[in-house]
Amino acid sequence: MxxxxxxxxxxxxxxxxxxxxxxxDPATNQxxxxxxxxxxxxxxxxxxxxxxxxxxxxxxxxxxxxxxxxxxxxxxxxxxxxxxxxxxxxxxxxxxxxxxxxxxxxxxxxxxxxxxxxxxxxxxxxxxxxQPQRQPLPxxxxxxxxxxxxxxxxxxxxxxxxxxxxxxxxxxxxxxxxxxxxxxxxxxxxxxxxxxxxxxxxxxxxxxxxxxxxxxxxxxxxxxxxxxxxxxxxxxxxxxxxxxxxxxxxxxxxxxxxxxxxxxxxSSINPVLLFPAALENRAQALAEGFVASLTLGAGQFCTNPGLLIARKSPALDGFLSAVAELIPRSAAQTMLTPGIFGAYQAGVTALQDNPRARAVAVGQVGSGANQCQTHVFNTEAADFLADQRLQAEVFGATSLVVHCSSDEEIRQVCEYLEGQLTATLHLDDADLALARTLLPTLERKAGRLLVNGWPTGVEVCDAMVHGGPYPATSDARCxxxxxxxxxRFMRPVCYQDFPDSLLPTALQQTNPLNLRRLLDGHREATRHGE
Amino acid sequence: MxxxxxxxxxxxxxxxxxxxxxxxDPATNQxxxxxxxxxxxxxxxxxxxxxxxxxxxxxxxxxxxxxxxxxxxxxxxxxxxxxxxxxxxxxxxxxxxxxxxxxxxxxxxxxxxxxxxxxxxxxxxxxxxxQPQRQPLPxxxxxxxxxxxxxxxxxxxxxxxxxxxxxxxxxxxxxxxxxxxxxxxxxxxxxxxxxxxxxxxxxxxxxxxxxxxxxxxxxxxxxxxxxxxxxxxxxxxxxxxxxxxxxxxxxxxxxxxxxxxxxxxxSSINPVLLFPAALENRAQALAEGFVASLTLGAGQFCTNPGLLIARKSPALDGFLSAVAELIPRSAAQTMLTPGIFGAYQAGVTALQDNPRARAVAVGQVGSGANQCQTHVFNTEAADFLADQRLQAEVFGATSLVVHCSSDEEIRQVCEYLEGQLTATLHLDDADLALARTLLPTLERKAGRLLVNGWPTGVEVCDAMVHGGPYPATSDARCxxxxxxxxxRFMRPVCYQDFPDSLLPTALQQTNPLNLRRLLDGHREATRHGE
Structure with missing residues (x-):
């Protein structure tokens, strides 16, 4: 062709x-x-x-x-x-x-x-x-x-x-x-x-x-x-x-x-919560998983993990050290378009110029056109809560780690977030009680909640939700x-007292499509041929 | 109390x-x-x-x-x-x-x-x-x-x-x-x-x-x-x-x-289509049903029949004669508020002042405060198509009959309508073929379609749709x-790889709420206890 x-x-x-x-061709600008x-x-x-x-x-x-x-x-x-x-x-x-x-x-x-x-x-x-016999009205x-x-x-x-x-x-x-x-x-x-x-x-x-x-x-x-x-x-x-x-x-x-x-x-920055016991037990594995998810496809996913949230601890320091070791090995990758690359550079520069953000690690510099250099920044929760710019999406392989002083500050940060496509919880059994207290907030903030995974990778199936409260999407209802x-592309129509021959097939009395209808208040249990 | x-x-x-x-008290203005x-x-x-x-x-x-x-x-x-x-x-x-x-x-x-x-x-x-074993990815x-x-x-x-x-x-x-x-x-x-x-x-x-x-x-x-x-x-x-x-x-x-x-x-004017055979066979009964629906509750229903559409015929003339006999007997009724009465009067005056509308019949004058006098007007389809004001809702017991010269003109009038809560078809067997050609248009225009009834009276049940395309409602999807x-008041949330103890009850593995879930692509057929 x-x-x-x-x-x-x-x-x-x-x-x-x-x-x-x-x-x-973004690799050559040709x-x-x-x-x-x-x-x-x-x-x-x-x-x-x-x-x-x-x-x-x-x-x-x-x-x-x-x-x-x-x-x-x-x-x-x-x-x-x-x-x-x-x-x-x-x-x-x-x-x-x-x-x-x-x-x-x-x-x-x-x-x-x-x-x-x-x-x-x-x-x-x-x-x-x-119900022709119903009283007072049929x-x-x-x-x-x-x-x-x-x-x-x-x-x-x-x-x-x-x-x-x-x-x-x-x-x-x-x-x-x-x-x-x-x-x-x-x-x-x-x-x-x-x-x-x-x-x-x-x-x-x-x-x-x-x-x-x-x-x-x-x-x-x-x-x-x-x-x-x-x-x-x-x-x-x-x-x-x-x-x-x-x-x-x-x-x-x-x-x-x-x-x-x-x-x-x-837009979505897909917050990832690193809970204390999980950090304590597997900081290295978390760092590896994070870097892999962050850099996948040069970070050009709606579900890229752009924000990490954790309570300050030696384990968090260990996690950051591991990240700081891994990131410099991450190769620069060609971004999708010169425009996206330019926007990414501008987003990185805004973080670099923001006194509330500190650089944690930087990936390899690219040798070709439009190549995305990985960046990880960190900040204090108080700074994050004070500066709306820190939750702006940087489309590409850049993420920000928010250090919290208390569980209450974690909750405040979560409550402060804009609507998201996803929210991720890395937790071990000892973290379940804390996770439970945060779930109501996270449910209000995101369309998909993940435990011990990474948000990149969106399964196409019946149960998936790729959506979320504004501004993740314009309509959280879908x-x-x-x-x-x-x-999303349907609307209901009601047909009252239609003769069967005028009804659409789906609504005819003999149920020719074998649908499980909601029939007089009860869901039909069986479907022919199953 | x-x-x-x-x-x-x-x-x-x-x-x-x-x-x-x-x-x-609108009856006394006290x-x-x-x-x-x-x-x-x-x-x-x-x-x-x-x-x-x-x-x-x-x-x-x-x-x-x-x-x-x-x-x-x-x-x-x-x-x-x-x-x-x-x-x-x-x-x-x-x-x-x-x-x-x-x-x-x-x-x-x-x-x-x-x-x-x-x-x-x-x-x-x-x-x-x-599916942990799925290839290429679990x-x-x-x-x-x-x-x-x-x-x-x-x-x-x-x-x-x-x-x-x-x-x-x-x-x-x-x-x-x-x-x-x-x-x-x-x-x-x-x-x-x-x-x-x-x-x-x-x-x-x-x-x-x-x-x-x-x-x-x-x-x-x-x-x-x-x-x-x-x-x-x-x-x-x-x-x-x-x-x-x-x-x-x-x-x-x-x-x-x-x-x-x-x-x-x-807002909705709830078009009612009077098909030829139905008019031929039962003009008097249609007129009685129409006047009863029009005047119910002083016409103060969202589903009040504010527009009739029919092809010109002696039967239509007979219907109008019957209406012209019935309406003068309809008593004036107290409207809900002085404001609604004032708006009704203004709407009636606008039709009276519109040279494209002619008076068919007028109900009894009221003796008390805020009383709604019934009005029926008619117009030609060409005039209706030429003057957007003729489809403005007059909230109260006023209706307009649109006379069409051909089936094609009926279709044009239907296609020209704004979104509606309801559309009604009065038809007999001989009208079914014509009705079938109009249904696709009516489905696009209204949330509820009725055959041989009147739109006032909204049943509260599973199958009801009280909604419709803009401007009948702001959101036709519900x-x-x-x-x-x-x-209307829900949004979906997806939970990925949650431990059972962290899942909301509705999603737990043992299905404690006995819901018919969509499970791995199949709807569960049975529900415990039924």
Whole structure:
């Protein structure tokens, strides 16, 4: 397959009408061919019109047809073979093995949503039968299901060119819910986006779906994204990126005549609490685990451990000594884009210039372009509590250790934190009592709590929550990873006294989809065929 | 019980520090004793601080304890006896029988949420067991549950002094979810609010819950409401009222450093489609049903049928003739407040002054204060499509009939509508084909679709949706009536690799709450004891 530099408006491969840009190899700062021209306002409109026209038919596709479509996307992505990995490597600097793993995750994610679609639980079918004899008033027959919100705008993320981009979690969840998707590709990996976009478009065609189910637009700036979120036909948006970007989309979505939900996953420093007994018993192992998690992928994960919290003790000193020995051995790694590298450098400089932060350790200096040098700083809890800048996310391999004088100060620091994607507790049995006192606070602060692990590594499964209170995300009521992500793109509709022939299949009296309905107040226990 | 004019800050009965107001008997325009002083900023702060302090303990109450609390509230409301009905009647002008019915509904609603709490499905427990042998990477143990959002501000509604006020649907749902509630009473029925507020506070005490679980504040203006929604401790708000009020709350909620969800149910004209065969077969019965629904409670329902849509035909003319015969017999009814009466008069005048609307029928003139005269207008579809003002809600017993020249024009009118709480289809078998073509549009426009009924009358049950696309509500993803309303006040939290002793009860390995969990991708089929 040869890259064309074209976007996809439905099944049409179209050259953009706005200024063009190229992908950049961050390891060399070399521009990559071909060029990608940005979508014009008219082209955004065309994609929205196609999505709008497709929505009613697409949201009523059978569960099996929709599941097969998701599986077909996965198959078409698998079929892209090495070309996809090569191009993604060139555009992101991410190692091939990582990208192969991410491709596997992306396809597994699509297949997991296919399983979820087939099971149909997300339809949340509720049936309350009529009670014509009820006094003082009879009850109508009432049935509820969830339907798709409508066309969804999805924004590709810089740090996951596959799993959080064109056919990533937001796209998979929205398509699973029955929503057409228009992707605004991330400008850092347009070639990767084109390849995956074509795979999706091929799946649309192979499954004989309306072409408006999927479009892919390019843009090197913000215009297309804002235009998409502002278009009246778009009913929700999914975004993973910076707080600035997320807030701009939230603002545009709220300024519409009809506001829409924006699911923006924005920033998190992922506090890690090192409890006294754990530190006492295994400071070296904790230091090794910390450094590995901190430096993984040059720290370019939403769940990177950017903050450590511990009570002062000789064991904490031992932990820091171990960190100070390990970090200088950590190699510099190429960051995703020159822009991300620049922001990282600025974040590090801000900490270096802040008299409240002290350097603990510094990693190796890079020899190539855009290379991330690891940094660990520390500070006193009182300083941390006094300076909001110390909890600003530094996207990359930098972390800050907060030294607390008491358990109460640990609690204060936790209570002071902004909303987070994750909070981690390293603890031994002797720490359980203290951990229990902190849990209520941590539950209020984060979407995922981990014990004795590291927050990097987000499993795609039913129980995952990749979300959390603002500003970790714009909407703590949901997750952007895992099968519960489908719930973001649905709304309930109630059907009262409908004749069976007019009811959607999911609600018909014979329960043709074999759903476990909430029937007259009781959950149906059995499902045919299981 | 003697009314005190005091608000409730937790268990404390406190006189407000801001200017006082009185309830007004709308039938006489007489002020009622006692006076109710508004809450000062400090008093709002106190209520928020108490709610904040109560939240962690309250959200971890056992399912049985929380259910018993909801039932205790219902019992204490029942125990208020006739004093409640008398006071509500004096403050709202609503007939005693209606208020007795509303009290029954309010208490049944609390008991239904108690049942829902005990069943525990809303915890949405998901367990993915560890897979230590998985290649290439092991999987952690991951468990998800829903937890309460935090303190919730609830706004009493003018038109349901019991079912949508102090202990109404929003309060019941938030308390069921584990959220402390601070109610801002509607200024139209402060005495009713005090009585019900005391019943809730007594239940808090009887159940030995932290006092901050419930507070009740008064205010005759907007300050307390805006202060509540702006307070950092408040994590969500529930509102039923005007679009102006709802939009003001949404704006305040978005302007906070941490935006919060506002569930505002604002305005709806509840389109009713009269299909050709139905009109042909039973124009007289439809006219009778329409007039009864239109004039019920002086039209002061969110679901009042404010818009009829039909294709021109002799049968439609017959329907209108029947309406024109029935309406003049409809008695004027006292409206809830002088303010609502004034707004109704202004809305009617706007239609009378609009050359695109023609009067079809007018009800009887009132003899007392604040009496609502019924009005029916009609217009051509082309005029309706050309003048946005014709779909403005007139809160009260006024409706507009839109005459369409073709099925396509019916579709255009439906597609042109703003978001609605309900859409109604009156149809016979011969109309099914046409109805099927309109359903996709109506599903996108409304939260509840009815066949051959009238939209007034909102059943409290599992399958109800009292919600809908903007501007019917601020958030189409949920309902404010029915047990699904609990989902508005929750967010998911994931627990990774937690030792069993540190897990919340709902997630422990032995499943002590007997929940039907989503376990390794499969829904558990059985529940102990069923």
């Amino acid at each position: 040869t890259l064309t530099g074209n976007m996809l408006i439905g099944q049409q491969s179209v050259t953009g009408h706005r200024p063009a840009f190229r992908g950049i 521009a990559l061919e071909p060029q990608y021209a940005g979508a014009s306002a008219e082209q955004v409109e065309q994609a929205c019109a196609l999505a709008w026209a497709a929505q009613d038919a697409y949201r009523e596709t059978s569960l099996s047809a929709r599941a097969a479509f998701l599986e077909s996307i996965a198959e078409h992505i698998d079929n892209l073979g090495d070309e996809l990995i090569e191009r993604a490597h060139a555009e992101t600097g991410l190692p091939r093995a990582r990208l192969e793993g991410e491709r596997g995750r992306t396809c597994q994610q699509l297949r997991l949503f296919a399983r979820t679609v087939r099971a149909g639980e997300w339809l949340d079918v509720r049936v309350d039968h009529a 009850r109508s027959d009432l049935r509820q299901r969830q339907i798709a919100l409508g066309p969804v705008a999805v924004f590709g993320a810089s740090n996951f060119p596959l799993a959080f981009s064109v056919a990533g979690g937001d796209t998979a969840a929205a398509l699973a819910a029955g929503c057409p998707v228009i992707v605004k590709a991330h400008s850092a990996h347009p070639g990767t986006s084109e390849l995956v976009g074509r795979a999706v478009a091929q799946a649309v065609k192979a499954c004989a779906l309306p072409e408006g189910v999927f479009s892919l637009l390019f843009d090197s700036g913000y215009e297309v994204g804002i235009a998409l979120v502002s278009d009246w036909r778009i009913k929700a948006a999914g975004f993973t990126g910076s707080r600035t970007g997320g807030l701009a989309l939230m603002k545009a979505a709220q300024a519409r005549p009809e506001p829409i939900p924006v699911y923006a996953e924005m 997750t952007s990873v895992g099968t519960a992500a489908i719930l | 003697t009314l005190t004019g005091n608000m409730l800050i937790g268990q404390q009965s406190v006189t407000g520090h801001r200017p006082a107001f009185r309830g007004i 002020a009622l004793e006692p006076q109710y002083a508004g809450a000062s900023a400090e008093q709002v702060e106190q209520a928020c601080a108490l709610a904040w302090a109560a939240q962690d303990a309250y959200r971890e109450t056992s399912l049985s304890a929380r259910a018993a609390f909801l039932e205790s509230i219902a019992e204490h409301i029942d125990n208020l006896g006739d004093e409640l009905i008398e006071r509500a009647h004096a403050e709202t002008g609503l007939p005693r029988a209606r208020l007795e019915g509303e009290r029954g509904r309010t208490c049944q609603q609390l008991r239904l949420f108690a049942r829902t709490v005990r069943a525990g499905e809303w915890l949405d427990v998901r367990v993915d067991h560890a 999987r952690s143990d991951l468990r998800q549950r829903q937890i309460a959002l935090g303190p919730v501000a609830v706004f009493g509604a003018s038109n349901f002094p019991l079912a949508f006020s102090v202990a109404g649907g929003d309060t019941a749902a938030a308390l069921a979810a584990g959220c402390p509630v601070i109610v801002k009473a509607h200024s139209a029925h402060p005495g009713t609010s005090e009585l019900v507020g005391r019943a809730v506070a007594q239940a808090v005490k009887a159940c030995a819950l932290p006092e901050g679980v419930f507070s009740l504040l008064f205010d005759s203006g907007y300050e307390v409401g805006i202060a509540l929604v702006s307070d950092w401790r408040i994590k969500a708000a529930g509102f039923t009222g005007s679009r102006t009020g709802g939009l003001a709350l949404m704006k305040a909620a978005q302007a906070r450093p941490e935006p919060i969800p506002v569930y505002a149910e604002m 309902t404010s009536v029915g047990t699904a309303a609990i989902l």
